[in-house]
Amino acid sequence: MKRLSDRAPATSFRGYVDVNAFEEVLACNIKDVIADFCLVDAEIIQSYVSNELHGNMDEIVSSCAELFFKGHTLSYARSAAISTALGQPPCVVLDMxxxxxxxxxxxxxxxGEFSVGVHINRVLLEELPEADFDPHFFAKIVTSARLRPLPPRFRSPYCPTDSLRH
Known part of the structure; x- marks a missing residue:
């Protein structure tokens, strides 16, 4: 595991570590938000995405996240699309x-119709952390952003067993 260089504090980490581990940490920590989001009628979500009603999508995402994360920690990035592959049901892709x-x-x-996925595009660091930036360190940061501890059934091996919040 390489530490990011001191010359590039706000840089992407994609070339340095296993992105799948970071995606697992993020996905585990937002499962409850996704579960809340899935209670919204799929046709309404598809309609908002198709008609580019980003304000409405932002409100839905904000209301789902506000119960689990500190204010404006998890947000909709005002871009969405409906992905259609031949022979596959459509899936909604939200930039977050x-x-x-x-x-x-x-x-x-x-x-998707029967599955949900998280794909990390970019991770930016404002400053270099004191420790190496690895999935365990990232899990501590994500856990500290939550309002409530992560339920045990949602934890990944990278998530700390105790809840750090500040």
Missing amino acids: EFAHDVVSVDFKLIL
């Missing part, structure tokens, strides 16, 4: 952002 402490993560939330 997680920003807390020294980390800002741009990611896509993919909502």
Whole structure:
């Protein structure tokens, strides 16, 4: 695991570490938000995305996230699309952002008919953390952004067992 160089404090980490581990940490921590989001009628979501009603989508995402994360930590990035593959049901792809402490993560939330996915596009660091930036350190940051501890059934191996909040 390489530490980011001191010359590039606000840089992407994609070339340095396993992105799948970071995606797992993020996905585990937003499962309750996604569960809340899935209570919204799929046709309404598809209509908002198709008609580019970003304000409405922002309100839905904000109301789902406000129960679990500190204000404006997890937000809709005002871009969405409906992905259609031949022979596959459509899926909604939302651009999202997680920003807390020294980390800002741009990611896509993919909502399929029977599955949900998280794809990290970019991670930016405002300053170099004191420790190496690895999935465990990222899990501590994401956990500290939550209003309530992560339920045990949602934890990934990278998530700390105790809840750090500040």
